[in-house]
Amino acid sequence: MLVSVAGLGVLNSVVLDTRERVHDLGVCKALGMSPRQTVSLVLASVAGIGVLGGLIGVPLGFALHGFVLPVMGHAAGTNLPPSILDVYDAPQLVLLGLAGVAIAVLGALLPAGWAAKARTATALRTE
Numbered sequence: 246m247l248v249s250v251a252g253l254g255v256l257n258s259v260v261l262d263t264r265e266r267v268h269d270l271g272v273c274k275a276l277g278m279s280p281r282q283t284v285s286l287v288l289a290s291v292a293g294i295g296v297l298g299g300l301i302g303v304p305l306g307f308a309l310h311g312f313v314l315p316v317m318g319h320a321a322g323t324n325l326p327p328s329i330l331d332v333y334d335a336p337q338l339v340l341l342g343l344a345g346v347a348i349a350v351l352g353a354l355l356p357a358g359w360a361a362k363a364r365t366a367t368a369l370r371t372e
Contacts, residue, residue, distance in 0.1 A: 248348060255352025259291055263356045270360050271368025280361035287357035288350055295349025299342035306341075307333060 263270070270283060278286075311330065318325035 248344075251348050252352040255291065255349050256355060259287065259353040259356040260359075262290070263287060263360050267360070267363065267368050270363065271365055274363075274365040275369060283361040284354075284357040287360050288353055291349045291353040292346055295346035298349070299345030302345060303338055303342045307338065 270278075270286075273286070274283065310333070314325060314330055318329075
């Protein structure tokens with residue numbers, strides 16, 4: 246459910262960004278950019294944000310998990326065992342970081358396809 250919401254958030258952001266840059270994309274297409282290059286341009290702009298989100302979000306989430314879970318246990322009047330607290334291994338953290346990039350790219354595929362299919366003359370007329 247969380248991945249779906251994140252993907253829809255990326256989709257919304259990329260749709261808005263692509264609509265703002267439609268004239269710039271029209272200029273690139275007028276200069277000879279192929280549809281595949283247009284898709285690559287849109288996906289590359291989103292992939293950098295996905296990498297940044299993974300690099301910031303995974304360590305921050307790991308730190309919050311280590312802080313919040315013991316506080317919740319103490320509030321309930323119990324000490325949580327280490328098996329409850331130590332649930333993430335290094336490979337899992339790396340996969341979570343890569344998932345940020347995957348969510349960003351998958352959420353941007355549809356707007357990237359729309360940008361690639363846009364007619365050059367129509368894109369150049371919009372302001």
